[in-house]
Amino acid sequence: MTIISVLPIIAMTMTQSGSAASGSGFRLPPSLSRTLDNGVRIYVMEFRGLPLVNCNVIISAGAAHDPKGKEGLADMTATLLRKGTTSRSAMEIASEIDVLGATLDAVADPDATQVKSEFLARDTDAALDLLAEVVSHPAFSQEELERLRGEKLGALQAVRDDPATLVGRRFLELLYGKHPYGHAVTGWEATVGAITREDVTGFYGRHYVPSRMIVVAVGDFEAPRMLERLAGLFSALPAVKPAGSEGPIPEPAAPGGRAIYLVDKPESTQSQIRIGGIGIDRRDPDYIPLVVANTILGGGFTSRLVEEIRVNRGLSYGVRSRLLAQVQPGPFVISTFTKNATTLETIKVALAELEKFRRDGVTPEELAKARAYLKGTFAIHNQTGTALADALADIAFYQLPADYYDGYLDKIMAVTREDVARVAQRLPFEKLQIVVLGEAKAIRSDLASLGSVKDVPLEAPPASR
């Protein structure tokens, strides 16, 4: 079981979070929640206006739960859900979704799997039946597994022509090593090739159990009726005692020291650059001040990194820093790209900015701008049922307080320069991993001026690690 399951479960709560206007600005609409006898947790939120409904099922198992040698299993299992159930074929399911004009996607991330559907309110019965069916009764036929394996392997081949994705994969592997976060969700060609039907049914049996399932619905419906409807659909799932064999995701260890890696992509005219380290988990008490800090450093379009790399020097079309907070500390990463000749300069500017940020803190103007930006874009972002469903899922999955987003803006506005200065020290610096993908013969000697450069193959099969 993951660390999530040992935290208190919200049982039979009817949460009425604030709908009233307040000085803090925009608030999310109220929601209702219930935990079924079998352990499934349900959250619903009325959101009228457009005749649409979003419904997501979240399963607390993702790529971090892939067994060694079977990396890509959570992703494969998720995608196979809509490739046939005990009563419908893959093409029947696809055709049903398409004729409704609906969406139904199942994707794994490092921590969880999400099955997400959006449909017209008038099609609620048909769409929810289909959603519950793919989650509860997938067929996992050998034929569909082989077909999908071919698709997934093809997609992995295609990644080799996609420098940005490729460097992101190498960065994760080099940063996390053998830790469960050390592989992309889609795995490697060798491990995807090794996945059997038993692996898939085993993963499904261990993880797709009611006690590890959250159902979220947002949209054009009456909340109490939707709660009943979902309770009816998901209470049929038998409660399963957790097998107990699945340990929580371990805490990742920081890398030993700063390292520079070079991935050769011959004939590239542009280097893709990733610089980063291990960041924080989602429940970290410094999460909110770090969101503010990162906004100033490399979020938005007026961040320090954008100013120095794009605006003042014209070195890149884009640069940003991201802090991915997961169940365990996720990556902190600065991403950018530049022509071969300015690769070294761009890395140096990014490193200098990070150092300066940690050393000197931020100005009152920067802080005010970041807080206003986060406050305003929160309202803009939450205009859609899709975004609201994600916010509800966040609360449920990370076991945040039910009124978390009511206080969110107040907490953002309360962050001080001292807070930012303090949490800036938590951004990785001494042990940064620098990964550059580009034409080695054009950039190697420049990179060597930063320290010893380790070569990494374009494809990094797990055996090489």
Add this chain to the structure above:
Amino acid sequence: MRASARLSAAAGMLLIAVAARGAEATQSDMALDVRRHTLDNGLTILVLEDHTAPTFCYMTYFKVGSRNEWPGVTGISHLFEHMMFNGSAKFGPKVFDQTIESSGGYSNGSTWYDYTNYYEEVSSDRLETVLELESDRMRSLLITPENLEQERSIVKEERRLRVDNSPEGKLFEVLQSNAWSASPYRWPVVGWEPDLDNIALEDSRSYFQTYYAPNNAIVALVGDVDAARVVELMTKHFGDIPKQVAPRKVIDAEPEQKGEKRVTHRMRAELPAVMIGYKAVPWNSGDFPALAVAASILTDGESSRLYRSLIYDKQIATETYAFFRPALQNSLFIIYAQGKETVAGTSLESAIYEELIHLGSGGVTDRDLQKARNQIRIEALREMKTNAGRAERIGFYHLLAGDHKEMFEVLDRVDAVTMDDVARAVRKYFRPDGRTVVTLIPESRS
């Protein structure tokens, strides 16, 4: 502040009407409650109130895109998309974005063959701030050697990212430049690299004066604003910006294509791919709706013909899609497929042609048709979810048709398409003699 999760009643009801349609064509009687006003200098203003969230979107469409350019300065429209954020008479460099972010929002822009748009979303109490910034840059954009050089270098990085280091982006460029002989769609929106180097300060200044004039612009505001107040404030801030001579007309001198064009493109890449372009029609052609339905049948969802054949049944492709957008003049209907490592480009091609022949010879079913109509309608509905999405659609259809209501009428025309219409359009436009085929030959790895 308002936190009710309801759109304004008018917009909400009408959008329900959009979605709640049967398989039969419905007469279009819906119209968003858009207030339209034209200033004396020709600036068109479209306002849609929606008080759901305390924010609004301000979106400008300039009737200028790469089709308005000429050899030697290709890419100048897109370069302008960058220049527009670098300061104006009253606001120095960097102030635009700083002010927008301090106002709780973000800004961006995009450039295409037919148009350039700019938008920001901010808190609704910053309406006048936005109008000050926007009117100042329309009146007196700062065009200096420094910011021209800076953006030139950034745009070249953008080109390297999207075209030179992306096999798919490269194929698109090669396809457009080979398919057309005289159409201005033949040069890339991002511009040829030597042209980017060639654009001079004087070119930029005269381009700005002609194409960024109020009479060449449409402004759509959607969100938590008061329409009457918007018109009043827009008049105050934009009213004195002088009108300019209308831009020169764009001529599409493309001769009829009288034979298949085949092009190979060799580059360092891992996978084979093929991109096929058929000469098709502008958005207002009588055949456009049938082709839009054909595109949906070919490409929307996992039950679509291309996915089903190339990925699911034959298992030869890693990716495939059809691409066909409303355009002001004849544009390409594009079909793309990326093959698995050992698949020949010709196998991808034959699989695509097989689907087209099937569509042209009575292979379209009633269910296909209904699926396409539903998908096109619901896609339009999804774009209505956000203030920015609505501003985009309202502005875009006003640009195309001179009336945003056309956004609903196109859906009605799609509803009226019959199985015969699709088959006929497929036979008429997907002829070998009218197509250009670009095959990517991956250079072997050393």
